[in-house]
Amino acid sequence: MNELTIAMPKGRIFDEAYQMLLEAGFNLPEEVEMSRKLMLEIPEEKIRFILSKPMDVPVYVEHGVADIGIAGKDVLLEQQREVHELLDLKISTCYIASAGLPNTTMNEIAPRIATKYPNIAMKYYKGIGEQVEIIELNGSIELAPMIGLADRIVDIVSTGRTLKENGLVEYEFITDVSSRLIANPVSYRMKSDRIIDLVKRLKKCVK
Numbered sequence: 001m002n003e004l005t006i007a008m009p010k011g012r013i014f015d016e017a018y019q020m021l022l023e024a025g026f027n028l029p030e031e032v033e034m035s036r037k038l039m040l041e042i043p044e045e046k047i048r049f050i051l052s053k054p055m056d057v058p059v060y061v062e063h064g065v066a067d068i069g070i071a072g073k074d075v076l077l078e079q080q081r082e083v084h085e086l087l088d089l090k091i092s093t094c095y096i097a098s099a100g101l102p103n104t105t106m107n108e109i110a111p112r113i114a115t116k117y118p119n120i121a122m123k124y125y126k127g128i129g130e131q132v133e134i135i136e137l138n139g140s141i142e143l144a145p146m147i148g149l150a151d152r153i154v155d156i157v158s159t160g161r162t163l164k165e166n167g168l169v170e171y172e173f174i175t176d177v178s179s180r181l182i183a184n185p186v187s188y189r190m191k192s193d194r195i196i197d198l199v200k201r202l203k204k205c206v207k
């Protein structure tokens with residue numbers, strides 16, 4: 001049996017994704033002590049996990065150092081990497097929307113959009129025929145309209161709490177997001193038995 005290297009996102013997605021693998025019948029330690037270890041070997045299952053930043057999962061998979069990975073659709077849409085998307089796990093669901101201060105219109109000449117997702121935002125505004133200036137930020141995106149840096153933000157909404165607590169309102173829904181199982185195209189051919197088995201088992205656990 002081939003060994004499978006799985007790139008797992010640390011943070012929000014990890015627990016749900018790991019739980020799904022347990023439900024799919026993989027013999028993994030129930031309590032993953034969240035040590036500082038970035039690589040976890042599970043010899044009984046011939047699985048090795050690498051724990052990475054969510055944004056980096058597709059990088060490891062595209063380069064083939066991980067055979068498969070679990071990544072948010074937001075990250076996949078933003079990066080457009082050469083990976084196969086095998087299954088929608090329907091976990092860590094949220095959506096991407098535009099938001100801003102209430103009752104405001106966008107500056108007509110060069111509206112400014114703050115976001116962690118420059119490609120998604122640019123594609124969206126191009127699609128609706130708006131020419132915008134993108135301001136890329138790495139977090140706390142909601143600050144941008146509050147302090148006059150941008151007319152709108154394009155960001156993830158889950159409960160809506162961050163928008164609300166910062167006095168912002170949602171303007172346009174852009175796209176739904178959930179976590180996906182992705183594979184390196186070469187691994188998919190070379191380790192097809194293992195990967196197809198994994199997909200079949202996970203498919204049964206999708207809720």
Ligand SMILES: Nc1ncnc2c1ncn2[C@@H]1O[C@H](COP(=O)(O)OP(=O)(O)OP(=O)(O)O)[C@@H](O)[C@H]1O
Nearest residue numbers: 010011012013054072073074075092093094156158
């Ligand atoms: N409320 C949410 N905010 C952000 N991402 C969410 C949310 N709900 C689900 N997700 C999913 O989780 C992923 C981000 O996970 P997480 O927040 O752990 O990482 P991150 O914010 O990119 O990492 P870091 O803050 O460590 O740089 C997203 O790519 C998205 O698919």
Ligand SMILES: O=P(O)(O)OC[C@H]1O[C@H](OP(=O)(O)OP(=O)(O)O)[C@H](O)[C@@H]1O
Nearest residue numbers: 139140141155156157158159160161162
């Ligand atoms: O609708 P909600 O449930 O409030 O979730 C949405 C918020 O969560 C994420 O931020 P995160 O906590 O990752 O912080 P950061 O982007 O500032 O790092 C996202 O960028 C929103 O700000």
